[in-house]
Amino acid sequence: MAEVAAQPGPGEERLGQLRGGDGIDGLSEAEAAAWLLRVMVDYQREPVGWQARVIVGRTGPECTGPVPSGGRFLETVTAVMEQAQALADATRRPVRVIHGVDGKLDRFLPTLKKFAADIAPFTSPVWAAIPEPVAAAASS
16 A cells, blocks of 8 residues: 655644544545545455555545455454555655445445454544554654
8 A cells, every 4th residue: 555655735733733633524625625635445355355455546446456455344444554554654645545345435434343253443434544643653
C-alpha cells in the first residue's frame, strides 16, 4: 500500500485534532478532498486461504495489488489494517479503508464475525487510520 506518493497533507496540529476528536469524520469536505487517501479492500476466499485485493488512491486508483497474509481471515484483515496505518504514517495523511467480501460491503461484518470474532469490534465496513504523532511514529 505504501506506493502512493507522499504529498503535503494536514499539519501535525490538525492531525492531533483528528486523533482527539471525530477522526476522519471531523474532516471538512475540502480537507477530505485534499488530504484523505481512500483504500478499498476486497477479501476473497481461495483454496490457499483468504486473499485481499487492494485499490489505493485519492481520486482514483494510484496503486493496486494483493496484501500478503497467512491465509486466515483474521491475519489478512490485520495485515490490511497494519498496512493502512503504515500508509497513513508514511504519507502523513488520514486513510479511509472500506472493506468488502467478494465485492460486497454487506458481507464484511458477517464474515468478520464468523472467521475473526476475536478482532476489535467493527460496527461498519469502513475503518480509518490517522497518522501517529511524529514522536510515536519515529520510535516504532
